[in-house]
Amino acid sequence: xxxxxxxxxxxxxxxxxxxxxxxxxxxxxxxxxxxxxxxxxxxxxxxxxxxxxxxxxxxxxxxxxxxxxxxxxxxxxxxxxxxxxxxxxxxxxxxxxxxxxxxxxxxxxxxxxxxxxxxxxxxxxxxxxxxxxxxxxxxxxxxxxxxxxxxxxxxxxxxxxxxxxxxxxxxxxxxxxxxxxxxxxxxxxxxxxxxxxxxxxxxxxxxxxxxxxxxxxxxxxxxxxxxxxxxxxxxxxxxxxxxxxxxxxxxxxxxxxxxxxxxxxxxxxxxxxxxxxxxxxxxxxxxxxxxxxxxxxxxxxxxxxxxxxxxxxxxxxxxxxxxxxxxxxxxxxxxxxxxxxxxxxxxxxxxxxxxxxxxxxxxxxxxxxxxxxxxxxxxxxxxxxxxxxxxxxxxxxxxxxxxxxxxxxxxxxxxxxxxxxxxxxxxxxxxxxxxxxxxxxxxxxxxxxxxxxxxxxxxxxxxxxxxxxxxxxxxxxxxxxxxxxxxxxxxxxxx
Numbered sequence: 001x002x003x004x005x006x007x008x009x010x011x012x013x014x015x016x017x018x019x020x021x022x023x024x025x026x027x028x029x030x031x032x033x034x035x036x037x038x039x040x041x042x043x044x045x046x047x048x049x050x051x052x053x054x055x056x057x058x059x060x061x062x063x064x065x066x067x068x069x070x071x072x073x074x075x076x077x078x079x080x081x082x083x084x085x086x087x088x089x090x091x092x093x094x095x096x097x098x099x100x101x102x103x104x105x106x107x108x109x110x111x112x113x114x115x116x117x118x119x120x121x122x123x124x125x126x127x128x129x130x131x132x133x134x135x136x137x138x139x140x141x142x143x144x145x146x147x148x149x150x151x152x153x154x155x156x157x158x159x160x161x162x163x164x165x166x167x168x169x170x171x172x173x174x175x176x177x178x179x180x181x182x183x184x185x186x187x188x189x190x191x192x193x194x195x196x197x198x199x200x201x202x203x204x205x206x207x208x209x210x211x212x213x214x215x216x217x218x219x220x221x222x223x224x225x226x227x228x229x230x231x232x233x234x235x236x237x238x239x240x241x242x243x244x245x246x247x248x249x250x251x252x253x254x255x256x257x258x259x260x261x262x263x264x265x266x267x268x269x270x271x272x273x274x275x276x277x278x279x280x281x282x283x284x285x286x287x288x289x290x291x292x293x294x295x296x297x298x299x300x301x302x303x304x305x306x307x308x309x310x311x312x313x314x315x316x317x318x319x320x321x322x323x324x325x326x327x328x329x330x331x332x333x334x335x336x337x338x339x340x341x342x343x344x345x346x347x348x349x350x351x352x353x354x355x356x357x358x359x360x361x362x363x364x365x366x367x368x369x370x371x372x373x374x375x376x377x378x379x380x381x382x383x384x385x386x387x388x389x390x391x392x393x394x395x396x397x398x399x400x401x402x403x404x405x406x407x408x409x410x411x412x413x414x415x416x417x418x419x420x421x422x423x424x425x426x427x428x429x430x431x432x433x434x435x436x437x438x439x440x441x442x443x444x445x446x447x448x449x450x451x452x453x454x455x456x457x458x459x460x461x462x463x464x465x466x467x468x469x470x471x472x473x474x475x476x477x478x479x480x481x482x483x484x485x486x487x488x489x490x491x492x493x494x495x
Contacts (some may be wrong), residue, residue, distance in 0.1 A: 002129055019061040019076040024144040026224075030112040037061055037080040037088070038108035044077070046109045054092035063100070074238040080493045083139045086177030086215040090125060096132075101146045132170060135175045136475075145178035165193055169212050181220050187374040188212060205467035207313040211372050214320060219332040223379035227259045233289045240285040241278060243409070244415050247271075250404050251286060258290075268362065268383030270342065270398070272390045273406030276456015279386040280340065282406075286384060294336040295326035299354065300344040310371035323361060324369040327376065334380030337361070343392035356398055362400040385454045408455045411448050417457050419445060422464040430468050437471035438484045446487040450494050463494055 020037075027034045035334065039046065052065045062074045073237055080088060091098060091114075095236070101113035103390045118133050173188050174179075174380070194200055194208040233255045249267070257265055269286070271279040280296075289295035302322075303309060310321035327333060339345075344359040345355040348389040361367050362383055386402060387393060409417065419439070427437055439447070447467075451459040485493075 011288050020078055020080050023079055023081040025083065025123060028140050032103035032105065032112055032138065033113045034083050035081075035102070035110035035189035037111050037112065038078040038105075039102070039111060040076040040078055041104050041109040043075075044073075045104045046055070046102065047479055048097055048103065049101055051097065053095055053097055054088055056092065075109070077197070082144050083142055083177075083179050086136060087175040090171065090175050091132075097393055100303060108296065131171060135172065136406055138219065139179060140171075141219055142176070142179040145222070166209060167207075169195075170215055172216050176216075182375060183375060184215060184220060188215065203316060204313070207318060207371075210318075211313075214324070214328050215372065215376075217331065220377065221332055221334050223263050223334075225258050225262050225264065225334075227262070228255050228289060228291075230255050230259075236285055236289050240281055240288075242421060243413055244278070244282075244406065245283060247404055247406060250402070251282075254286075255289065255408045257482070264380070264382050264400070266364075267384065267400060267402045268337075270385045270387065270390070270393075270401035270403045272387050272403060273367075273387045274408050274452075274455035275388060277406050278457070279406060283336065283338045283384040283386065286382075287338075290336060290382065292334055292336050292382070293330040293332065294338055296338045296340060297322060297326070298340045300341045302345070302354045305354050305357045306370070309353055312370050313373070318371055320371040321369050323357075323367060324372055324376070332380075333377060335382075337381050337383045339383060339385040341387065343387040343389050343396065345393070345397065355394055359396055359400070362397075385439075392395055409457060411452070414448050414451075414457060414460060415444055418460045418464060419444060422457065422461045423468065426461075426464045426468040430467040430472055432468060432472060432475075436475060436482045438482060438492075439467065439469055440484060440486050442487040443485040443490040446490040448492070450491070466493060 019040075025034070031034055031189065046065065050065050052063055052072075052118075055062050055064050062076050064072050064074045066072055069220060077088075097117050099115045099117045100111045101115075102109045102111040104110075114136065116131070136316045156330065169188075170192060173185070176185075178185070190210040191212050195205050195212060197205065230252055234248070237251060241248065254265055270285075271282055273279055304319065307324050308321045310324055311318045326335070326337065335366075339358070345353075345358060345399065361378060361381065364378050367378050383401070390398065390403065423439065424434065426435060447460065447463050451463070467485060469489070471485075472481050474480055
């Protein structure tokens with residue numbers, strides 16, 4: 001369809017026609033083969049770099065090129081990535097001059113990069129380009145909206161663009177469009193109205209602005225997960241953990257399940273075992289395999305549910321809870337939530353039981369923070385809990401996890417862990433060669449015997465640290481080339 005030229009159309013009441021269609025895309029990068037949009041190039045081929053503005057602010061149907069000899073010429077938008085409809089609309093409404101990078105293809109001029117230029121098509125970028133590139137990056141990392149209402153009316157804002165915090169949030173909300181979850185988009189509109197209102201107290205405006213800043217800086221993703229290479233997952237597990245074949249098998253089973261369903265399992269992992277057996281290390285390895293950010297929650301330090309759920313905005317010193325802050329620190333809604341010492345969760349001393357708050361998080365039905373006053377999606381949260389004594393965990397909490405028992409290491413396993421993992425890791429950190437710090441077989445037996453009555457491998461790691469430090473001291477002070485530890489030396493050193 002042709003685009004209407006408002007400057008030359010005598011019939012002012014004509015409604016401009018929308019010339020483009022949208023397409024769904026979840027690509028994280030753009031290229032000529034994976035563009036942001038296509039422009040009509042049936043009449044002429046456009047340059048690789050073309051400057052101009054998006055026009056027709058009601059339907060955003062064309063782009064006006066600024067050319068030296070031809071003057072201003074326009075081309076209809078044919079197709080556009082649904083994630084970028086609101087951004088193109090914002091660029092058009094604000095008459096922001098941009099430079100497009102594109103390639104002429106059979107389907108049209110494929111635009112894969114948009115940069116802002118100074119007025120008149122110069123090359124100097126203005127301050128707003130930082131926001132524009134941030135916005136493009138966020139949209140590329142978001143998921144395509146399930147449906148797009150091309151003629152949907154957004155709340156209009158007649159203010160000039162200013163790089164204040166409120167205005168930046170406003171611009172972000174406008175450009176993000178339906179890439180935000182519906183309930184968060186509506187929540188943001190309400191809070192933006194409060195933040196701008198002069199009919200509420202300054203404290204209420206401050207809380208609304210703070211909540212908006214937190215919420216808009218989180219990338220809200222859907223629950224679709226890309227396939228994970230089981231062999232790479234196994235390599236990471238072998239690199240991080242010695243033995244533990246049952247644990248590794250359970251994790252690989254989880255990976256295969258994700259590859260089949262492209263969603264996280266309904267249950268997280270509960271790792272139960274003595275202290276120092278590597279439960280936290282397993283959790284970090286899983287986060288690495290899933291390629292997700294991770295956050296930790298230490299239940300032994302939580303004695304009031306409000307620490308998790310946040311406090312109401314009616315209080316001057318109100319703030320979000322630990323769970324919401326975890327989303328904020330991660331910067332996205334898909335993350336591994338490591339809950340340490342779950343067996344301490346039932347020891348609440350305040351206004352309730354912290355374990356009850358965890359139940360809502362673990363059900364993946366959404367979590368509501370008292371400060372944010374909005375239910376946030378938790379379908380992309382994968383919980384991994386650790387505990388020493390599962391008998392202290394309530395039945396409702398236990399039912400939310402797949403339980404994996406982790407036994408203590410045998411003396412032979414501890415020998416292997418010390419000689420192959422703990423000591424080499426410490427030597428590398430201290431820039432010592434293996435030939436400079438040698439632990440004999442008898443010395444190794446003495447180390448294992450020293451800590452025979454302790455669980456886990458933390459004592460072994462501390463012993464490796466002590467032995468390596470002593471070797472470094474002897475090399476630097478006594479000017480020896482290497483130190484060979486025997487059983488007697490080890491016993492004297494560790495006593």
